[in-house]
Amino acid sequence: MTTVQSPPPGAPSRRPGEIVIEALIVLAGASTVIIVALIFIFLLREGINTFLDIPLRQLFGQRWYPIEGYYGLLPLLVGTALVTVGAVIIAVPLGIVAAIYLGEIAPTWLREILKPLIEILAGIPSIVLGFLGWVALAPIIQNLGAPTGLTAFTGSLLLAYMSLPTIISISEDALYAVPKEYRDGSLAIGATQWQTIWRVVLPAARSGLVIAVMLGIGRVIGETMAVLLVTGNAANIPAFGPGMFFSPVRTMTATIAAEMGEVAQGSLHYNVLFGIGLILFLITFTVNWLAARLVGVNGARRSRGGLL
Amino acid sequence: MSRQQTQRLAVILITAVAVLVFIPVLLVIFYLIASGIGAINWEFLTAMPRNGMKEGGIMPAILGTLILTFGTAIVSMPVSILAAIYLAEYAKDNRLTRTIRMAIVNLAGIPSIVYGLFGLGAFVLAAGFGTSILAGALTLGIMTMPVVISTAEEAINAVPQQFRTVSQSLGATKWQTIRHQVLPHALPGILTGMILGLSRAAGETAPILFTVAAFYVPTLPSSVFDQTMALPYHLYVISTQVPGMPLSIQYGTALVLLMITLTLTLLATGVRTSVRRRRDW
């Protein structure tokens, strides 16, 4: 009985190098999980004292004044919330409508010009937009009658544009994923293009649009440099009402950026800044986790083409 | 209002909103060019700052940003590409794979300032690298991973399945197949993702605030354990921390930074389009 011939000399079927590289590949894949875990561990290690040493009542108090030992996070949470809500109010309609324009209305040649423009917008560093907000936008807003140009609204406006690339591209994917038959079917029974978009396309793309908005929010909450420059950095809670958007505020991210350089390592203030980072981490983790749950982590994966 | 009128109105409104989205982008670019171009000359790009940074050039900041970008590539590229290969070619639909995907989604969502905190805690302090190029490049490199992994995975998935089947039918092992029939064709896409990731890294301020960036250093860095100036942080410093800074220098610095990141962005899209046109499968 003969056996399957052995491979030619010099070519064992799996060289040792191959086993090494495949081990590295698995390790690299797993490294992403390890990194997330490490980030969490380091934030926890440096930030845990925030929650152990400061009574909760004080931690969620209204006064952020570290020099005198007041670590009330409420002004920072409110600041982040105001800026985020403002940005979402501006960015969501703009982003989704722009996606509709790109996907359903714009002629092809124009789309080819506009899509790179979105990538360019995404490529503008936040410090550059913040700088422009500081030197050019804030004076304009002040001239409109606000007591100062550095307000929550100024930050919202900048952040809205910074989150537009995220919202537009994911929304456009969602619209694009709606089968062409839906549109054809609607148009065939005499609906106008707008009726088709409103009654058929948007509802069908709903879950994708929700994800676009959520990831846009995630982007807004985490933004640092632009808000540091244009929101005025006043750690107080503005009086409730429409005017609050036009008051100076201070966000969680800006607080870390502005104060970390001046604190002593290991001091309570230092721990609290890490604690704020931990809160931010948990917020964005939750937002992304929810978004991924909605679509399924594998949902975004496109299947491989090919005939074999 | 008739259906036709509603339709016409809707199109007009949608178009108007699109204008509202896209015009400001152009406006920002042109405004920055118009305001900053006057400050840019040979000395501005190649000289050290003088007189409390109010005169002279911004060369150390430009150089620092280039060094950091290069360092980011070295940190991020190998591990990201290997991770993308894992996801595209090896991952089965199991718990580990789902956990990895979830981790990447989360890495992509973590605020850049939180990366800065992590870099401070892990690299500057725990690892003992101090405020250094090494700590900064590691921080930026990790931050860049999700972008590179996702685009690289997409590029690998775009290589037709039949190349893999044919290669293995010819007796090639799985790794030989990946090495010879998948990666060469995915390379342009991987490159695109890499450059996009680097353009983001080059413009980031928050992750380098506590890990590497220096307000002002009179000499250029001589090792990876040195601090360095960097353009984004420099722009922050001169626009907010130095009273009496001439506006032209501020605009000039912003423009140089924008040009670096936009060049990288356009390079990435350029690679993508040219390769899509050329390939014959």
Add this chain to the structure above:
Amino acid sequence: MEAKISIQNIYYTYADGNEALRNISFDVQANEVFVLFGPARSGKTTLLRLLNRLSDLTEDADFRGVITFNGSDIFGRAVDVYNLRRRISMVFAIPTPLPGSIRSNLTYGPQMAGIRDKHVLDQRVQHSLQQAALWDEVKDRLDSSAMALSGGQKQRLCLARSLAMEPEVILLDNPTSGLDPLSTSVVEETLRDLRERYTIIMVPHSVQQAARVADRAGFMLDGELIEVAQAEQMFLHPQNKRTEDYITGRFG
């Protein structure tokens, strides 16, 4: 004589529950052209892919039974699957050159097997192209893109690519689908010449083609092997009613 390939009671079920093969057994002798024919989705391609274990690439399928090659189990523990695929080589239904030059297509298999010697590689290129009746058409442009060849040339290149590995068995999965009649007859002629040196198992494009090229044939229907016979017997006097219906065009 010992069978080149022996298939014994094999069952194959895909992960989605589709029972592609049910209780199939037959032998293929050395240096014969064995044709597997039958209607679409009767399991022919699944069977071919099992013979050089390309089926390994399909996840979570259930396989039972035994396949031997030169007398030893191809799923045996000691078997080097990569070497198996070099000995039992596959040509696909759609011409699938790898992107790159004509030469690089032909040297890829040998190079992956560890052959570096340029002289040996050059010889493989020339011999395989000559055997596939393509040498005269491409010898002056070996370094130009394989994608630029015509459909018929591409398919002969794929055949040459298999031959360049100097295999013992060639699996051909409908190699003339999509080819014009002229290219088809060139490929068929090539196959007739190849049987002296190789064992060939082929899924044909049509019953007519099966009758033209086969030494022996097996008729497959719905994952079962209905009948195996010498070509003459099979196509002139089939034993089974269903075989006869198919051959005479009453269904399928």
